[in-house]
Amino acid sequence: MKFGVVVFPGSNCDHDALYSVSQNLGEQAGFIWHDSTELGLVDAVVLPGGFSYGDYLRCGAIAKFSPVMAAVKKFAAGGGLVLGICNGFQILVECGLLPGALIRNRDLKFICKPVELVTATANSPFTNRALEGQKLTFPIAHGEGCYVADQRTLDQLEAEDRVAFRYVNNPNGSARDIAGILSRERNVLGLMPHPERAADPLMGSVDGLVVFRSMVAAFACAG
Amino acid sequence: MKEPMKARVYVSFKSTVLDPQGQTIHAALASLGHSSIAAVRQGKFFELTLTPGVDRAAATAEIEQIAQDVLANPVIEDYRVEIIED
Numbered sequence: 001m002k003f004g005v006v007v008f009p010g011s012n013c014d015h016d017a018l019y020s021v022s023q024n025l026g027e028q029a030g031f032i033w034h035d036s037t038e039l040g041l042v043d044a045v046v047l048p049g050g051f052s053y054g055d056y057l058r059c060g061a062i063a064k065f066s067p068v069m070a071a072v073k074k075f076a077a078g079g080g081l082v083l084g085i086c087n088g089f090q091i092l093v094e095c096g097l098l099p100g101a102l103i104r105n106r107d108l109k110f111i112c113k114p115v116e117l118v119t120a121t122a123n124s125p126f127t128n129r130a131l132e133g134q135k136l137t138f139p140i141a142h143g144e145g146c147y148v149a150d151q152r153t154l155d156q157l158e159a160e161d162r163v164a165f166r167y168v169n170n171p172n173g174s175a176r177d178i179a180g181i182l183s184r185e186r187n188v189l190g191l192m193p194h195p196e197r198a199a200d201p202l203m204g205s206v207d208g209l210v211v212f213r214s215m216v217a218a219f220a221c222a223g
Numbered sequence: 224m225k226e227p228m229k230a231r232v233y234v235s236f237k238s239t240v241l242d243p244q245g246q247t248i249h250a251a252l253a254s255l256g257h258s259s260i261a262a263v264r265q266g267k268f269f270e271l272t273l274t275p276g277v278d279r280a281a282a283t284a285e286i287e288q289i290a291q292d293v294l295a296n297p298v299i300e301d302y303r304v305e306i307i308e309d
Contacts, residue, residue, distance in 0.1 A: 057293070057294070058296055061293070065293075093298070099298075101296055101299040103236075103240065103299060104243055105243075106241075106243055107243070108243055108244065108247060146241075148240060148241075149298070173241070173243075
């Protein structure tokens with residue numbers, strides 16, 4: 001399986017994501033420059049964490065107009081797996097691939113620490129190797145991670161089993177403790193916590209590997 | 224010489240969206256003794272200078288579009304556009 005990791009000006013978790021899938025998982029991986037209008041031959045796309053375009057205007061607001069994002073949207077529409085982590089999640093909500101928005105943390109502080117999550121559904125290409133209700137610890141590192149959406153959208157996300165992860169102790173004020181959500185077709189996941197920062201034994205936790213392993217399993221299953 | 228036409232775009236959180244920065248500013252004002260301030264909402268302000276000779280009606284429509292697509296995120300924010308010509 002080949003993963004493409006998009007690199008925006010200001011991405012800073014791109015190498016971590018590439019390392020996780022190539023070194024920790026042994027899958028193929030390559031970078032995709034934000035200026036390219038094609039993704040090349042990839043089976044999954046990762047929008048990494050960081051501060052694309054300096055987070056100017058709003059987090060992810062400039063990145064959504066990058067040439068590569070038109071290709072990512074097309075890839076997602078065709079059923080391709082798209083994983084947006086942290087700033088990647090912010091880009092996914094800005095460009096409309098996922099509903100809602102991410103605003104300044106409730107307590108205004110940038111929070112950088114490991115947090116406990118609960119797997120809210122195992123029914124997705126990103127969580128099929130986890131168990132529903134399974135607790136996982138991933139680091140978070142964000143200033144704008146408070147998930148907001150109107151009541152109707154939140155009800156719909158829950159009714160359609162599209163909340164992938166919830167915080168056990170909500171760090172940022174996110175509605176209904178939401179840490180990550182799926183698209184309607186379940187092939188797009190956006191989450192604020194960083195699975196790629198919990199993917200190597202040296203980092204103290206390999207809980208994050210379950211996300212990438214699930215993607216590999218889903219791809220093998222589909223292939 | 225005539226000043227170039229300008230547009231001002233004001234972007235603010237919808238009333239239903241929590242504004243923790245506004246709340247923090249309000250708390251600071253309260254601690255300074257400004258008891259007459261009941262609430263603060265923080266927003267953004269953009270000034271766009273138009274290319275000389277641009278038609279006002281066309282510019283208004285274009286800036287509405289820019290505000291909707293780029294400057295504001297309509298999921299959480301409202302905006303208001305003003306065209307200034309003197």
